[in-house]
Amino acid sequence: MLEVHLLTLFPEAVESYLTASILGRAQKAGLLQVHVLDFRRFAAGKHKHVDDRPYGGGPGMVLKPEPIFSAVEWVESEFGPCHKILLTPSGTPFRQQLAHQFSQEPRLLLLCGRYEGFDERIRIGMEWIEISLGDFVLCGGELGALAVIEASARLLPGALGHEESAVFESFTNPQLLDHPHYTRPEVFRGMAVPDVLRSGHHQEVDRWRQERAMERTRARRPDLKPTQPTDKPLE
């Protein structure tokens, strides 16, 4: 079972996504538990300020350390130590290998930023793995947190039905993209399903899929340096 604590200022932005489809099913099946926590609850004073102006001047507001430290400490004292993930454009790009690693943790905590981001003491005063969704800037960490939760949870044994298997897909071998897929009809607008896929010859089908996966990876992602398709499964 994977337990996740998602710390955000906008719980309503994540709640419906978390209850739909595979994430909802995984929670109902007891494979996944997600607790969404609005860290504004831990801000002091009548106005519950979670942000303030930056030292040194400049535009925007910065997330204050006190409410975030209090929220994280509360979660860890109530539930136990967490593998802590901070969403930031300056983090390590999120990859399938990290999803595998996270899916094997008992408890994750994801912290979503907003505004100009975090007071630096939040980063340095606690132990985080800093994760980026990519080289672009979003308004908040919520989409990144949902991506991390979904990519990790779908790898939990039993989370996907047979028809949604995660055994053979892009990055199962970290150096390989998926092969093309076809379904009915046999011919659509003059485009036919390759003969080999209708041949019933399993070895030929496997070979065709491996070759197409290699071809596609070389063409689209030469940086992955594709080698043999099945020689490097994820640990």
Ligand SMILES: C[S@@+](CC[C@H](N)C(=O)[O-])C[C@H]1O[C@@H](n2cnc3c(N)ncnc32)[C@H](O)[C@@H]1O
């Ligand atoms: C507007 S952004 C802050 C950007 C920050 N000033 C910078 O330039 O790196 C507000 C929050 O959105 C989240 N965020 C934005 N882009 C992200 C990305 N590419 N990956 C992960 N989180 C992101 C982070 O939590 C960040 O603290």
